[in-house]
Amino acid sequence: MSLEIRNLHARIAANGTEILRGLDLTVEAGKVHAIMGPNGSGKSTLSKVLGGHPDYEVTEGEVLLDGVNILGMEPDVRSRAGLFLAFQYPMEIPGVSNANFLRAALQARLPEGEELEATDYYARLYEKMDMLEMDRKFTARSVNDGFSGGEKKRNEILQMLMLEPRYAILDETDSGLDIDALKIVSHGVNAMRGPERGFLVITHYQRLLDYIVPDVVHVLVGGRIEHTGGKELALELEAKGYDWIKDDIAQAVSA
Amino acid sequence: MSTELLEATDQAKQIDIDRTAGNFSYPEQHTFDAGTGLSHATVDYISDVKNEPDWIREFRHKALDVFFSKPMPTHWASHDLENIIFQNIRYYLANGQKPTRSWEEVPDDVKKTFERLGIPEQERKFLAGVEAQFDSEAVYSNMKKALGDQGVIFVGSTEGLKEHSEIFRKWFGKVIPTGDNKFSALNSAVFSGGSFIYVPPGVKVKHPLQAYFRINAENFGQFERTLIIADEGSEVMYMEGCTAPKFETATLHSAVVELVAMKGAKLQYVTVQNWSANVFNLVTKRAIAHEEAEVKWIDCNIGSRLTMKYPGVVLKGRKARGEVISIALASDGQHQDTGAKMIHAADETTSNIVSKSISVGTGRATYRGLVHIPKHLKGCKNNTECDALLINSTARTDTYPAITVRGTGNSSQHEASVSQISAEQIFYMQQRGLTEAQAMSLSVNGFVNDLVRQFPMEYSVELKRLIDLEMEGSVG
Numbered sequence: 001m002s003l004e005i006r007n008l009h010a011r012i013a014a015n016g017t018e019i020l021r022g023l024d025l026t027v028e029a030g031k032v033h034a035i036m037g038p039n040g041s042g043k044s045t046l047s048k049v050l051g052g053h054p055d056y057e058v059t060e061g062e063v064l065l066d067g068v069n070i071l072g073m074e075p076d077v078r079s080r081a082g083l084f085l086a087f088q089y090p091m092e093i094p095g096v097s098n099a100n101f102l103r104a105a106l107q108a109r110l111p112e113g114e115e116l117e118a119t120d121y122y123a124r125l126y127e128k129m130d131m132l133e134m135d136r137k138f139t140a141r142s143v144n145d146g147f148s149g150g151e152k153k154r155n156e157i158l159q160m161l162m163l164e165p166r167y168a169i170l171d172e173t174d175s176g177l178d179i180d181a182l183k184i185v186s187h188g189v190n191a192m193r194g195p196e197r198g199f200l201v202i203t204h205y206q207r208l209l210d211y212i213v214p215d216v217v218h219v220l221v222g223g224r225i226e227h228t229g230g231k232e233l234a235l236e237l238e239a240k241g242y243d244w245i246k247d248d249i250a251q252a253v254s255a
Numbered sequence: 256m257s258t259e260l261l262e263a264t265d266q267a268k269q270i271d272i273d274r275t276a277g278n279f280s281y282p283e284q285h286t287f288d289a290g291t292g293l294s295h296a297t298v299d300y301i302s303d304v305k306n307e308p309d310w311i312r313e314f315r316h317k318a319l320d321v322f323f324s325k326p327m328p329t330h331w332a333s334h335d336l337e338n339i340i341f342q343n344i345r346y347y348l349a350n351g352q353k354p355t356r357s358w359e360e361v362p363d364d365v366k367k368t369f370e371r372l373g374i375p376e377q378e379r380k381f382l383a384g385v386e387a388q389f390d391s392e393a394v395y396s397n398m399k400k401a402l403g404d405q406g407v408i409f410v411g412s413t414e415g416l417k418e419h420s421e422i423f424r425k426w427f428g429k430v431i432p433t434g435d436n437k438f439s440a441l442n443s444a445v446f447s448g449g450s451f452i453y454v455p456p457g458v459k460v461k462h463p464l465q466a467y468f469r470i471n472a473e474n475f476g477q478f479e480r481t482l483i484i485a486d487e488g489s490e491v492m493y494m495e496g497c498t499a500p501k502f503e504t505a506t507l508h509s510a511v512v513e514l515v516a517m518k519g520a521k522l523q524y525v526t527v528q529n530w531s532a533n534v535f536n537l538v539t540k541r542a543i544a545h546e547e548a549e550v551k552w553i554d555c556n557i558g559s560r561l562t563m564k565y566p567g568v569v570l571k572g573r574k575a576r577g578e579v580i581s582i583a584l585a586s587d588g589q590h591q592d593t594g595a596k597m598i599h600a601a602d603e604t605t606s607n608i609v610s611k612s613i614s615v616g617t618g619r620a621t622y623r624g625l626v627h628i629p630k631h632l633k634g635c636k637n638n639t640e641c642d643a644l645l646i647n648s649t650a651r652t653d654t655y656p657a658i659t660v661r662g663t664g665n666s667s668q669h670e671a672s673v674s675q676i677s678a679e680q681i682f683y684m685q686q687r688g689l690t691e692a693q694a695m696s697l698s699v700n701g702f703v704n705d706l707v708r709q710f711p712m713e714y715s716v717e718l719k720r721l722i723d724l725e726m727e728g729s730v731g
């Protein structure tokens with residue numbers, strides 16, 4: 001069981017610029033992988049390409065979710081197949097309440113003709129909100145509409161807790177969170193860790209990885225995974241920056 | 256039509272179904288057919304078939320001249336109007352039957368049509384009376400007996416004109432004069448079908464009266480004429496639904512609806528229309544509200560190629576109140592040109608307009624409002640809110656509010672907003688497992704939710720279903 005990315009090449013549909021250039025990465029169920037890398041290296045692009053965002057075209061490679069290639073699927077089919085993306089910049093959906101949105105998302109996972117049981121749904125929703133220390137008033141508010149940066153990130157994790165994906169990609173969920181919120185959100189993520197579920201955590205800061213301790217750390221530079229190590233790699237990057245990896249690449253190229 | 260031809264078209268037009276509830280048609284069988292094209296002979300044909308009194312025949316002929324003399328209003332309205340070829344349209348199709356009071360007696364094809372649209376079922380469930388019109392004439396009309404005993408009249412306009420001519424003639428054409436606009440003139444010339452309702456003083460009709468307008472024939476124009484009179488202190492709610500199958504050629508629907516609310520009466524008129532994308536829907540709707548009367552138009556416009564409709568209230572008596580709540584959904588290739596008119600003509604009159612439009616893809620929504628409060632009046636108030644939702648970037652929306660408020664004791668409040676659902680927002684929702692259509696439906700339903708909550712339950716359910724279907728259709 002794994003989310004396996006093989007030789008993935010993707011470009012921006014509008015102008016043809018290649019962003020992902022032969023990316024290989026396998027997240028096994030039960031594991032937490034972290035991705036770090038310089039601004040603009042393609043981390044968010046990777047998460048959106050995995051989600052099936054229409055701005056990008058895959059020109060080569062495969063993405064296998066538990067052995068099934070998901071690249072031809074619509075974004076919603078991928079979601080229902082178990083892929084979740086916590087966005088770096090979550091969208092605001094005016095007019096659609098958080099509670100109705102999640103309810104519709106869960107309803108979409110049920111077989112035709114089956115109705116989501118409202119009482120159970122609200123009981124679960126409140127339980128998860130309590131875990132994330134979210135005020136109940138957020139159920140009636142429109143999705144992310146007027147939420148603070150930190151509230152949006154928390155709301156992403158709430159959705160993840162409710163939808164229980166097989167593989168979750170968290171794109172800079174830590175940015176915008178205050179120290180207390182970071183702990184609370186990490187607690188929520190850790191509560192979901194288990195042998196059935198894989199995580200891909202994108203971050204710039206070692207601090208998050210103190211709370212969500214990764215099994216593997218990757219460095220993404222220029223659209224490829226250039227370096228892979230254990231959790232201590234994050235500390236090393238924090239101390240040394242990315243230049244040494246870029247230097248290594250330059251040497252390898254000139255050699 | 257010759258029998259061979261009839262058989263050939265029978266085969267060609269085998270019942271054609273797709274998932275939108277209204278999109279099917281049965282082969283036509285009409286005893287009376289005014290033929291294609293429009294002339295004074297067409298008017299005479301209709302008057303002959305209906306065996307009408309002379310005053311109506313003259314009214315029609317005069318109206319036809321007005322229609323011919325008026326230009327298309329393309330100096331302000333869509334040039335798509337030029338694509339209506341009046342000489343290619345059929346103006347009267349009927350099988351010559353009087354509307355039956357019993358569902359069993361309705362001809363089979365027609366019965367099947369309405370059964371598929373859920374009509375008799377709805378009647379049993381929650382309606383006080385139902386009229387069903389198929390092409391030009393009502394085929395069925397029935398009302399709970401208790402209402403008849405209280406003096407309530409609910410019949411087709413043809414029957415209203417014949418059997419209740421003293422009331423009919425008093426109000427007919429008085430709220431909307433023939434020359435109001437080109438299409439009210441057209442309707443006045445060739446009208447057929449529609450409802451005639453009279454509610455006597457003090458009678459409160461608890462459950463809604465419903466009419467259902469169905470176009471079955473191709474190249475056809477439906478011109479129903481509705482006249483509702485709520486006498487002093489009475490209350491009534493009327494609901495209309497409309498559908499047509501999807502034909503390749505243009506179909507014209509051009510109704511005139513006149514409402515009269517006498518002193519202290521409450522009159523609500525609810526429309527949920529779901530025309531197919533080939534229908535030109537050009538409707539004139541207006542009410543007169545006398546002293547302390549309340550008139551409320553709830554108007555939901557879904558589908559059609561071009562809809563032009565601006566329900567209005569003339570606030571004629573002191574403390575009269577008028578309201579227009581409208582929802583317009585313009586999908587790819589459609590243009591909803593809708594709005595409201597409030598003519599304040601007495602002191603302390605109030606009006607409220609809430610309009611929400613949704614444009615999807617290349618769909619286009621236009622709001623036109625007219626609020627008129629003259630200088631000599633005192634204590635008049637208007638509130639106008641108009642909100643537009645654009646789903647993806649090619650959509651377009653325009654608002655043309657014309658508010659003239661004169662005099663110091665009068666006030667008007669106007670708010671407008673435009674919000675957008677981008678491809679990025681749709682992607683976000685899809686990432687959570689909703690299909691593109693579901694994502695769009697959810698946004699649209701969220702946008703109109705505060706209005707829909709005021710609708711009768713059955714209609715809000717119906718509206719939600721129609722929005723879902725329309726969104727499914729728009730993603731292909």
Ligand SMILES: Nc1ncnc2c1ncn2[C@@H]1O[C@H](COP(=O)(O)OP(=O)(O)OP(=O)(O)O)[C@@H](O)[C@H]1O
Binds near residue numbers: 037039042
């Ligand atoms: N839709 C797009 N249109 C134009 N350029 C794009 C688009 N998507 C990504 N890019 C470009 O591709 C590159 C990679 O962007 P991406 O957002 O994946 O970086 P990132 O690694 O997530 O950076 P950060 O750490 O700043 O979040 C950037 O140069 C960005 O400007």
Ligand SMILES: [Mg+2]
Binds near residue numbers: 043045171
């Ligand atoms: Mg990023």
